[in-house]
Amino acid sequence: MRTSIRVAALGATLLLALPTASFAEGDAKLPHSDNDVRNIPSLQRGARNFINYCSGCHSAQFVRFNxxxxxxxxxxxxxxxxxxFTAERSFETIRSSMSPADARKWFGNAPPDLSLMARARSPDYLFAFLTGFYADPSRPTGVNNVVLPGTAMPHVLADLQGVQTLLPAPPGEAEDEDADVTSRLKPGSSGTLSPEKYAEFARDTVNFLEYIGEPAQVKRRDLGVWVTLFLLVFTGFAFLLKREYFRDIH
Ligand code: HEC
Incomplete structure (x- = not known):
């Protein structure tokens, strides 16, 4: 009995110690995605972005249109x-328009399914990935990425963002405490969106990706507020009741 309690306690400690994000580039900081899965208009825009700009290559097999x-x-x-665009009936899931074999042939690496990507990587990472493309003539795609160096994904949003340039790291200077992985990116050729609008585009898309990672969270978070309020009010009543019961004893 004792041992099983100890094993359980150890398990819980290990679980708590697991890092929440799996970004593994030393201590490089990620920018904040600042997305909010309770923001329905943002999720609607993100869904539109995803279908128009991502589902040509990426599927999201665990989420149904309905x-x-x-x-x-x-x-x-x-x-x-x-x-x-890729489905007939609303109970179908988001399929990519490209076969995995073709994708591997064209890109060298198959575009992964994005259903659980926000949980595998973190919304901050995805935001850095979508805003982190920069010109690199040595790459077959002409671009590289600050969080996934050598990525096989082309900069599919270049029309919107333009193509940024990466400034060299200042030699010998101490790293700026507040600098994150995207700090050395500067606008190069311009796209149809301003940097602020493009960041919004990326934020909405990341928001949608976080939502599809766990569709129930939209409702659950709303419910969570009410449950917490209920527990607070209930604690008040329980305390009053306790005082009532113990009044004659003391
Ligand atoms: C032209 C095809 C194509 C389109 C369109 C595309 N991607 Fe990709 N994407 C890829 C490929 C190929 C990879 C695999 C990259 C690799 O492993 O280096 C990838 C990888 C990814 C990854 C995984 C990064 C990682 O850390 O492993 C994410 C996240 C992603 N794409 C998001 C998106 C989003 C969001 C969109 C829409 C805005 C999008 N992609 C549009 C081809 C595409």
Whole structure:
């Protein structure tokens, strides 16, 4: 009995000690994605971004269109008109328009399914990835990425963002405490969106990716607030009741 308690305690300690993000570039800091899965308009924009700019290569096999419709308040007709380009029926999942074999042939690396990517990597990492492309003529795609050096993914958002340049690290200077992995990126050729608008585009897309990693969280977070309020109020009543019961004893 004792041992099993000890094993359980050790297990819990180990679980708590697990890092939440798996970004492994030394101590390089990630920028904050600042996305909010309770922001429904942002999720709607993110869904549109994902379908238009990502689903050509990436699938999201664990999420169904009708679930997205229910959670994000999008009607079946709107789903069909604006999002379901790769599906006939709304209970289908998001498939990519490209076969994995073709993808491997063209890119060398198959584009991974993105259903659980926000949980595997963290929203901050995804935000850094989407804002972190810069010109690198030595790469077959002409670009490189600050969080995934040598990535096989082309800069598919170059029309929107333009292509940034990476400034060399200042020699011999101490690293700026506040600098994150994207700090040395400077606008190069310009795209159709301003840097602020592009950051919003990336934030909405990351928001959608975080949502599909666990669709129930949109409802759960709302519920969590009420449960916490209930527990607080209930604690008050329990305390009053305790005082009532113990009044005659003391
Ligand atoms: C032209 C095809 C293509 C499009 C379009 C595309 N990607 Fe990718 N993506 C790839 C490939 C190929 C890889 C594999 C990269 C690698 O392993 O180096 C990848 C990898 C990724 C990864 C994994 C990064 C990692 O750390 O392993 C993420 C996240 C990602 N893409 C997000 C997106 C998002 C979001 C969009 C839409 C804005 C998008 N991609 C559009 C081809 C594409």
């Amino acid at each position: 679930r997205i419709g229910t959670d994000l308040g999008i009607s079946e007709a709107e789903l069909k008109a604006n999002l379901m």
